[in-house]
Amino acid sequence: MGRALTENPAKDEVSRFLKAHPDIEGVEYLIPDTNGVLRGKWAPPPSLAKAAKAGVNFPLGLFGLDIWGREVTETGLHVETGDRDGLCRLVPDSLRLVPWAARPTAQAMLTMWTETGIPFLADPRQQLAFAVERLARAGYRAVAAFELEFYLVDPRAVERPDDAPRAVLSGACGPERQNIYALSDLSAFSDLFHEIRTAGLVQGLPLDTIVSEASPGQFEVNLKHRPDPLAVADDAVMLKRLIQEVARKHHLRATFMAKPFIERAGNGMHVHVSLIDGDGANAFSAPGVGEARLTQAVGGLVDAMAPSTILFVPTWNGFRRLQPGSYAPTRATWGHNNRSVAVRVPMSEPAARRIEHRVAGADANPYLVLAAVLNGMADGLERAAAAPPPCDRNGYDASDPALPSTMEGAIRAFETSDFIRRAFGVEYRRLFAALKRAEMRTFLEEISPLERSTYL
Structure with missing residues (x-):
């Protein structure tokens, strides 16, 4: 569990994708929560560069939501600990077109790191990485x-x-x-x-x-x-x-x-x-x-x-x-x-x-x-x-x-x-x-x- 935040290989992937798809109007950021429910946000295409490098902020409490999307205070991830943010970086090879969207749209998956640059243990994808x-x-x-x-x-x-x-x-x-x-x-x-x-x-x-x-x-x-x-x-x-x-x-x-x-x-x-x-x-x-x-x-x-x-x-x-x-x-x-x-x-x-x-x-x-x-x-x-x-x-x-x-x-x-x-x-x-x-x-x-x- 000692991985640290390093250079993200998805950085070059972003530039290649945007060059190949200049008509993209928006990006859907996807983060599977603890129940596997997709959370995230919509953002403009230029935000991909930040997502691949420094990361975009999301609350750590995203992984403390129940199946109805409600905060579970017993997890200790919400207001009782300041509702802190983590850094969500682009998952390599996850930037894809959204073929069912009415307008040219991309989707990208994110995974969570702490502000100190270590994997956030409540992120299920990071738990799988530990097992690997x-x-x-x-x-x-x-x-x-x-x-x-x-x-x-x-x-x-x-x-x-x-x-x-x-x-x-x-x-x-x-x-x-x-x-x-x-x-x-x-x-x-x-x-x-x-x-x-x-x-x-x-x-x-x-x-x-x-x-x-x-x-x-x-x-x-x-x-x-x-x-x-x-x-x-x-x-x-x-x-x-x-x-x-x-x-x-x-x-x-x-x-x-x-x-x-x-x-x-x-x-x-x-x-x-x-x-x-x-x-x-x-x-x-x-x-x-x-x-x-x-x-x-x-x-x-x-x-x-x-x-x-x-x-x-x-x-x-x-x-x-x-x-x-x-x-x-x-x-x-x-x-x-x-x-x-x-x-x-x-x-x-x-x-x-x-x-x-x-x-x-x-x-x-x-x-x-x-x-x-x-x-x-x-x-x-x-x-x-x-x-x-x-x-x-x-x-x-x-x-x-x-x-x-x-x-x-x-x-x-x-x-x-x-x-x-x-x-x-x-x-x-x-x-x-x-x-x-x-x-x-x-x-x-x-x-x-x-x-x-x-x-x-």
């Missing part, structure tokens, strides 16, 4: 990619807060359809998905496959593997925004809510990770030593899973997704070519051997998800952790430890965890727990429509 550095010290570099699930819903069906959403392709009568991997469902929205792919190409996002998922109106977009975990998380954040904006143009709403329908599949955000060793080879591929490294990394992930659950499932709604038989795991399990477990080793050639971490909901913060996964793998490798026996059957029937099933249980496991202390630091452990406790209190204080209809 930890792996580097152990001699490894991560290659990763995200898979994002979402529903397309009719925005007219959710005009009031208590209205139930209506997914596209939901039949008015007859048996509930699934139509998994249906090409016809993709064809029904071919213009939208064509525009998603076209906009992704404009923004340089490494889009891979698009599939129809396990429920009507549910889809998944996969990103290609990249050898830069920070760029991988940047890709996921930008892809979510792109999908939502393109859907809006098509008079639809794209939702990454973890469980928008109680009777249907939830939205997950799976992450695939392999490690490259000092020789440039897949650290898991060599017979013997590669298999030992794989099981040590898996052992670290299994041990870290319960304490990290609130990072993977950070919302009140997200715990509804973790249900037996749902392909969302409920236990700290692992196995080969098994989608019922939490950590899956997909079928592949040795050179492509990797783990797939399947716990996170699509509404989780990609930086924190990947930071938790990389820290878990590093922890397992550092202490040569022993993995439990792999599960080759139904992971929901396994005897492995259960994951926290409530937000309260997940917060408690997080804030008392020595793994979290070592991986994220005492201060971040306190801050994140305080933020989630404040959100949980709001839900506990809400009287539901079902309570009123039952007891009033």
